[in-house]
Amino acid sequence: MTNRILVCPFDESIINTLHHEAVVVTINDPRDVVPAAAEVRKSNMLHAVSLHISLPLSFIHFEREWAEVPLALYAPSMGDFKTVADMLPILRMLNIRIFLPADKKESYTSARILSSLKVPVGLSFNGSSPDWETMSDLMHFAVYSRVEHAPIEPFDYLINNYRINDRTDFDSVYFNDSSRYLHISKEGRVGLSFNDIAEDQYIADSIADIQDIENMPEYRNNVDKWQEHFHRSDGCAYCGGWRACLGKFFEVTEDRKACGKFFTEVMEAAENNKKIHGQRRELWQP
Numbered sequence: 001m002t003n004r005i006l007v008c009p010f011d012e013s014i015i016n017t018l019h020h021e022a023v024v025v026t027i028n029d030p031r032d033v034v035p036a037a038a039e040v041r042k043s044n045m046l047h048a049v050s051l052h053i054s055l056p057l058s059f060i061h062f063e064r065e066w067a068e069v070p071l072a073l074y075a076p077s078m079g080d081f082k083t084v085a086d087m088l089p090i091l092r093m094l095n096i097r098i099f100l101p102a103d104k105k106e107s108y109t110s111a112r113i114l115s116s117l118k119v120p121v122g123l124s125f126n127g128s129s130p131d132w133e134t135m136s137d138l139m140h141f142a143v144y145s146r147v148e149h150a151p152i153e154p155f156d157y158l159i160n161n162y163r164i165n166d167r168t169d170f171d172s173v174y175f176n177d178s179s180r181y182l183h184i185s186k187e188g189r190v191g192l193s194f195n196d197i198a199e200d201q202y203i204a205d206s207i208a209d210i211q212d213i214e215n216m217p218e219y220r221n222n223v224d225k226w227q228e229h230f231h232r233s234d235g236c237a238y239c240g241g242w243r244a245c246l247g248k249f250f251e252v253t254e255d256r257k258a259c260g261k262f263f264t265e266v267m268e269a270a271e272n273n274k275k276i277h278g279q280r281r282e283l284w285q286p
């Protein structure tokens with residue numbers, strides 16, 4: 001595993017066992033943003049702080065000192081727009097990306113508003129099917145709108161990392177791509193995603209095992225799990241959008257035509273983007 005990144009809770013007994021690792025530290029209390037970042041930076045590289053809150057965004061008191069912290073903020077909704085608008089000067093100073101749940105219709109409007117106000121945003125997926133038409137509308141705004149706006153994930157990642165003859169896994173946006181991220185539980189066990197940790201699904205029982213993780217069958221089986229879609233004749237094996245989705249919505253979406261159409265549109269947008277950039281002449285720079 002090259003450029004491994006560890007995702008772990010803000011727990012000194014765990015963080016102090018790590019040295020020279022790239023770390024995403026997870027917290028639930030906004031007051032922990034700066035202390036958690038400082039704790040990781042004592043002997044590791046901070047990749048990001050992942051803050052998961054249960055109150056709307058408008059309830060957060062953003063601090064100027066957060067500007068030094070790469071921050072992924074997961075909130076259930078935007079909340080009161082006027083309050084958020086008043087926070088814009090400080091929000092724009094921060095190195096932040098705000099995620100809203102894709103299974104709530106209001107999130108799409110909120111994401112569009114925040115993006116238009118130059119605040120980077122994203123949709124988060126929590127195991128239920130999004131409305132594919134609404135997703136498509138937002139993706140078109142994110143990719144094609146000429147109005148200046150901040151990136152919207154996961155579309156920005158897919159467009160910029162798309163490979164014409166290969167898979168593009170947007171799980172990285174959520175620190176869940178198992179070829180890059182390993183998750184550590186509060187007991188020090190190792191899983192491959194936030195869901196794995198929440199569901200007590202582990203591939204190793206100790207942080208010490210991460211040094212040899214690539215040779216563990218439990219790890220290899222999970223990293224190669226995408227191949228399972230080709231062992232059975234379900235919808236994903238024949239889906240035109242598979243290289244951008246990798247079957248992520250197979251369990252939660254019944255209408256595979258709708259999700260397939262959406263991811264085919266994403267791939268077309270990414271291919272167009274590549275063509276446009278391929279045609280652009282690079283002029284000499286003074």
Ligand code: SF4
Binds near residue numbers: 259
């Ligand atoms: S878009 Fe739908 S059908 Fe296609 S790979 Fe994803 S889940 Fe499967």
